Amino acid sequence: MLRRVAEDNVRMPDERASWNQRYRERSPSSLEPDPLLVTSYEEFIQPLFPHGGIALDVAGGVGRHGRWLAERNWKVDLVDISEVGVAQAKQNAGRSAAHIRFGVEDLKKFSFPQNHYDLVLVFFYLERTIFPDFVRTLRPGGLLLYKTYTRQQGKFGGGPSHPLHLLKPNELLEAFSALEILFYRETIRQRGIAELVAKKS
Numbered sequence: 001m002l003r004r005v006a007e008d009n010v011r012m013p014d015e016r017a018s019w020n021q022r023y024r025e026r027s028p029s030s031l032e033p034d035p036l037l038v039t040s041y042e043e044f045i046q047p048l049f050p051h052g053g054i055a056l057d058v059a060g061g062v063g064r065h066g067r068w069l070a071e072r073n074w075k076v077d078l079v080d081i082s083e084v085g086v087a088q089a090k091q092n093a094g095r096s097a098a099h100i101r102f103g104v105e106d107l108k109k110f111s112f113p114q115n116h117y118d119l120v121l122v123f124f125y126l127e128r129t130i131f132p133d134f135v136r137t138l139r140p141g142g143l144l145l146y147k148t149y150t151r152q153q154g155k156f157g158g159g160p161s162h163p164l165h166l167l168k169p170n171e172l173l174e175a176f177s178a179l180e181i182l183f184y185r186e187t188i189r190q191r192g193i194a195e196l197v198a199k200k201s
């Protein structure tokens with residue numbers, strides 16, 4: 001399960017080194033939650049979980065979503081490969097940090113607990129090999145929110161460019177077809193983006 005920051009002694013792969021460097025060098029990231037989380041909170045999350053629940057913030061970065069949920073009565077496990085990002089997430093969480101467990105982990109090696117989370121958030125992180133883990137780690141009735149770049153992003157500046165990091169058309173719909181799809185769209189407004197909200201039955 002989650003290892004604490006201080007206990008983490010996993011060999012440092014390039015992925016970790018490059019994210020650490022990014023977080024060290026760039027100006028503080030916005031702590032505004034993504035609009036998909038805000039709208040889904042009103043439309044799906046709060047109606048289903050009026051008293052909060054347990055959430056997994058996959059590749060949670062500097063904690064913009066973990067903090068936002070913790071302020072709304074959620075317990076959050078934030079997992080990210082970058083100890084620099086996670087240290088910033090802890091600081092950014094302020095008093096809400098008490099409701100967040102911070103883990104420095106490579107998600108490709110993470111032991112996802114089964115049938116555990118009420119909510120799984122995946123924002124701007126794409127690792128197809130662990131798609132099944134997102135489904136397994138949800139409790140029945142739990143929600144998956146997924147948002148990241150599509151191949152359409154190639155038409156715009158910024159963001160990832162390697163196909164490994166870009167979704168194919170309808171890819172999230174197909175990958176999570178075992179879930180009940182509550183919301184899905186692909187947009188090309190300044191960025192190529194796919195957004196999914198789905199429920200485990």
Ligand SMILES: C[S@@+](CC[C@H](N)C(=O)[O-])C[C@H]1O[C@@H](n2cnc3c(N)ncnc32)[C@H](O)[C@@H]1O
Nearest residue numbers: 019059060061080081082105106107123124125
């Ligand atoms: C674009 S950022 C998104 C951060 C956050 N989800 C958000 O939307 O604010 C991608 C994040 O994925 C993390 N990451 C990349 N590879 C990872 C891996 N193998 N395991 C865990 N986290 C990883 C990076 O450290 C980084 O924080």
